[in-house]
Amino acid sequence: MTAFILQRSTQSIVVLFVMSLIVFCGVNLIGDPIYMMISPESTQAEIERTIKEFGLDKPVLEQYWYFLKNVLNGDFGLSFVQGIPALSLILERFPATIELALFSLFISLVFALPLGIYAGLKPDRKISKFIMAGSILGFSMPTFWVGIMLIMLFAVHLGWLPSTGRGELGTFLGIESSLFTLDGLSHIFLPALNLALFKLSSVLRLTRAGTREVALQDYIKFARAKGLSESRVVNVHLLKNILIPVVTVIGLEFGSLVAFSTVTETVFAWPGAGKLIIDAVYNLDRPVIVAYLIIIVAFFVFLNLIVDILYSFLDPRVRIKGSD
């Protein structure tokens, strides 16, 4: 198992390195952000001064080397638009995104897991078919459109919940979060629901598929043949086997939630890192784009690593080497 962790870690580092290369090449070589900073009518002298200031005139390889050195020091340069260090800008906004993603994950799991298991155990019941049809609807609806619908219904039409922004922050056990205040909850509810709906459907479908597959296995029938109660068959025999793929899915889904928050944050004007990157791409704010991409790729690589390790830990067939 240690060999496995080592191998995966090395792989992760390689991926990070390659990604940094891709991000650098992509963002720095294509497109000309110089005209974002100063008007195209500037004098040649001004253009040259700006180029020197941001190091855009050095040979590519040198640029990359400096880039790499800076990245490892945490220096991504100053945002073209806002003038403050890109890294601090992103880190400032990340907690809001994580908060949103976590709450969405919670909502989607609470509904998706039990429904998925039920639909997998009794696939021919009308309710199960209804659930599955509903889940297709769930992941077909583009997130942004659902967000708009939610705003229209709950905020504009009914006026129950606010449609934009993040609420007040409260503190609990040393952590600051808008989940701890009522105002915060009212602000986070709609965007979290929006984000959750999409994931709910895919987790539900995966859980159901996994349940159906496991339920058909011989060892489930054998458990019944031993005279075990149905609840034991489901809660112990079935669940433990489903848990392995489900945990993997949860891990990956969380990552996906963080990525999709870009959309939800834009629709609900939620001040997270997602909205930041969209604005940055729109404005060609290179340092911020680079910083965000590198950080989020690192986040994903790390997340995948954790999930892989968790998976191998949960499945005894991987954890302990077999005899044959």
Add this chain to the structure above:
Amino acid sequence: MSNNNKHELLSKIWSDFSENKLAVGALFFFIIILFVAIFASVISPTDPYDLSTVTIMNSRLAPMEEDFSGNVYWLGTDGAGRDMLSAIFYGLRISLSVGVLSGIFALIVGAFFGISAAYFGGRYESLIMRIVDIQLSFPSILVALIILAAFGKGVEKTILALVLVQWAYYARTARASALVESRKEYVDAARCLSLGNLRIMLSHILPNCIPPLIVVATLQTAHAISLEATLSFLGLGLPQTEPSLGLLIGNGFEYVHTGDYWISIFPGIALLFTIVSINLVGDQLRDMFNPRLKK
């Protein structure tokens, strides 16, 4: 395959498919949507992009409201005075073309890499599949963002981004089924006979990969349409000159808070129905071809 066998196969496929009434309805609906998209210019009541007929005086009319010259706009007009119904028809055409086009390219690229990886094996296969696995571990929107951040906006760049996002799904599926075929003995026999590698891959291995590829193609097309809509909504995908449904929704977003719901809702419903019908069809196809569920 003789004609009789083909006929039998097709009827079997249809009878399996039509077990799910919902999927049949979805297929029917999708054909209608396809029809609308192809003949958009013929069946639209107006040409919403003909600047001579569009006037700002008609802007933001509610559905079924009349304008000052007595025209009724069934779904209302948008901020610039364009008829929503026509805009949706044209938008469908653009959304579908981008989605389907990118799907076809992704299919070709993905199938090529997937099948060749399975066939040639070795380090080549490991490399390709490693790239596929890593790419698939990132959410598609992130991959699209990276590509658009690097290459910029525009129609070709959007299609490029969609292709680069999707090829991995096709590659993985193609390789899985090609792997089963490649290990069969007749492939070894064909190799001994020095039949060209390309010929073996095309005429023997490819046909067996087609059913799962069709399933992936259907589901991925829906995914591509949805992704393009999201990107266009965010202002990162198609430019204003190619108003897909996503862009229409994006344009209508600013009017949500003032209650002019129709500018966003109706393109959204059109988008939703398109994606849902494709997904329903793809879902049924997938259940049909899944051997593990046939007990």
Add this chain to the structure above:
Amino acid sequence: MKPILEIKNLKTHFFKKEGIVKAVDDISFHINAGEIVGLVGESGSGKTITGFSIMGLVDAPGKIVSGNIVFKDIDLRNISPKQMQDVRGNRIAMIFQDPMMTLNPVLRIQTQMMETIKAHDKKISNQEAYDKCRDALGLVGISSPDERMKAYPHQFSGGMRQRVSIAIALLNKPDLIIADEPTTALDVTIQGQVIFEMQKLCKESGTALLWVTHDLAVVAGITDRICVMYAGRIIEQGSTDKIINNPMHPYTQGLIKSVPSRNKKGEKLHQIDGMVPAMFCLPEGCAFEERCHQRIEKCKHEQPAELKQADGRYLRCWNVGESHER
């Protein structure tokens, strides 16, 4: 002596969209206490479904359509699910065919063994249950049982896994064990051992055994009586000696001739002509008629009734034997 299991006119059908598969179509047999009965047939003959029908484990789209299954005065078809649970694993135990898939891969052996005991004895302590399991492992010839209890199924070889299944079957000292091809998936060298052990254990504990298999050679060695199944019906049943040495039904004769060890050196291996009919289109007459060398006109139109013969066996054939209705 009253039999502990009596099956009368059992029919289990599968309702698929292509048609109805009559997997088990009117079978009747009985098992006496302590007896070893063999249920022999090719794959698809309905023998596994018979076992599942007794246990009440027939999955949709299958259903027991008619017939009686009486176990020690309990009508197994008409009891509540809870009562059936009490019977399973306790009074009637089952051993499945494929030891690789029978044990849950993510649970330890001790968990899977102890739960069998605790499901039927709520008052037993963990330690007592553990001891019983460990002893059972020893009984089936597994060494270092304490270590083995903590292990996971994938750490065992196929033969050992099957022994664990046998141990589980014996845990609650059932009156009847249904063994569905218990040695088919094992290496030939292990097969002999397992067969011997099972026979010994059953004789020692007085447990009745229904040995379901396609392998006539195995059955000939250990059973007291044999039931031969073909296309969902029992076409011949009686004492093992009589049937092996003097098979009456043409199918049984073909089966016996086909056993390779009965061949003389250099002689062509015997085969039964033709193939088992597809289960969706069974003929209206005898299912074996097409392949039979002793068929008469009646065989094509009417399914043979089960008739008792002079030596006590039962036979379904129009042409062979005498006609005494059951």
